[in-house]
Amino acid sequence: MLCKQPKTLAHEAQLAQRANEIGLSASVLSASQVASLEPELTLDVCGGVHFHDDGHLNPSLVMQELARDLDVRHETEVKSFERRGDRVVSVNIGNERIEADEFVIATGSWSGDVAKQLGVELPMQAGKGYSMTLQSPPQLPRTSCLLVEARVAMTPMGSTLRFAGTMEIGGVDDTINPKRVQGIQESIPRYLPAFSKTFAGANTQAQPIWTGRRPVSPDGLPYVGRFAHLDNVISASGHAMLGLSLGPATGMLVRNILANKRQPFDIALLKPDRFA
Known part of the structure; x- marks a missing residue:
C-alpha cells in the first residue's frame, strides 16, 4: 500500500493494526523503508503498509492451468434449463443438452441473468x-x-x-x-x-x-450456497473486486456443500436467497 499523504498513511496504519489483531502480518513503513523493499523503483510517497501475507499472480496463466483439468466450452451461451419439480436435470447450451447431478452458477456479472432462467432472483x-x-x-x-x-x-x-x-x-x-x-x-x-x-x-x-x-451484490457480500427452492443448484458468485482472493475459499465452501460436509464457519449471511 503506497501512500502520498500522511493522513492516508495514518488511516492505513489503523487498518494494519486491525489486520495484526486478527492474525495477519502487516508493517507500517516510512518512505525510506518502502524504497528498501522496492530498490528498482523511483518513488514519490510518504510511506506505506506492507501486508506480508499478500501475494500476486498472473490470472491468464492460472486459467490456462485450471483449463487442463476441465471441459471448457468457450463463447457458449446458456439458453435454458430443464427442471423436474425442484431439481434441475439439464442445461441447454446452443444445440447441446448437458445433464448433471449438481449445477453451480459461477458466471460472474451474468449470474443474475442465468438465475432468472431458473425463476430465482440474484440481484447483481x-x-x-x-x-x-x-x-x-x-x-x-x-x-x-x-x-x-x-x-x-x-x-x-x-x-x-x-x-x-x-x-x-x-x-x-x-x-x-x-x-x-x-x-x-x-x-x-x-x-x-x-x-x-x-x-x-x-x-x-x-x-x-x-x-x-x-x-x-447490493450488500457487497458474495452469493454462496444452495437456493432454497432448488435442490441441486448452488451459487458461487458476486465477489466484486475480490474474486481471485476469495476464489479458493469459495471453492472449499462449494466442495463442502456438495460433499455434505460441515463448513468451517456459518455462511448464512452469504445465502443466495437473502434478497428474495
Whole structure:
C-alpha cells in the first residue's frame, strides 16, 4: 500500500493494526523503508503498509492451468434449463443438452441473468474496471502495490507490468470510458515519476486498454450456497473486486456443500436467497 499523504498513511496504519489483531502480518513503513523493499523503483510517497501475507499472480496463466483439468466450452451461451419439480436435470447450451447431478452458477456479472432462467432472483450489478499491461515498463516492482489515494493497483507479471483500477457501475457494457482511463494514467506518475513519459502524448494512446466486469451484490457480500427452492443448484458468485482472493475459499465452501460436509464457519449471511 503506497501512500502520498500522511493522513492516508495514518488511516492505513489503523487498518494494519486491525489486520495484526486478527492474525495477519502487516508493517507500517516510512518512505525510506518502502524504497528498501522496492530498490528498482523511483518513488514519490510518504510511506506505506506492507501486508506480508499478500501475494500476486498472473490470472491468464492460472486459467490456462485450471483449463487442463476441465471441459471448457468457450463463447457458449446458456439458453435454458430443464427442471423436474425442484431439481434441475439439464442445461441447454446452443444445440447441446448437458445433464448433471449438481449445477453451480459461477458466471460472474451474468449470474443474475442465468438465475432468472431458473425463476430465482440474484440481484447483481456489473462493476466495470479497466487495466493496461505495459510490455516494456521503465521500471518493474518486485511485488504488487496499491496506489492508495488513486485506487490503482500495480502488479508485475513476469517482465510486464499491469495497472488496473476504477469501479464503474453501469450494467453489462464493454464500452471504454476515456476519462476513466485518463484518470488512471494521470495518477501513476504522481507515485512513479519514471512513468511520466509512458503516459504522455502519443504514448498514452498506444497503451492497449482492457475492460472487465466485476459481479457486485447490493450488500457487497458474495452469493454462496444452495437456493432454497432448488435442490441441486448452488451459487458461487458476486465477489466484486475480490474474486481471485476469495476464489479458493469459495471453492472449499462449494466442495463442502456438495460433499455434505460441515463448513468451517456459518455462511448464512452469504445465502443466495437473502434478497428474495
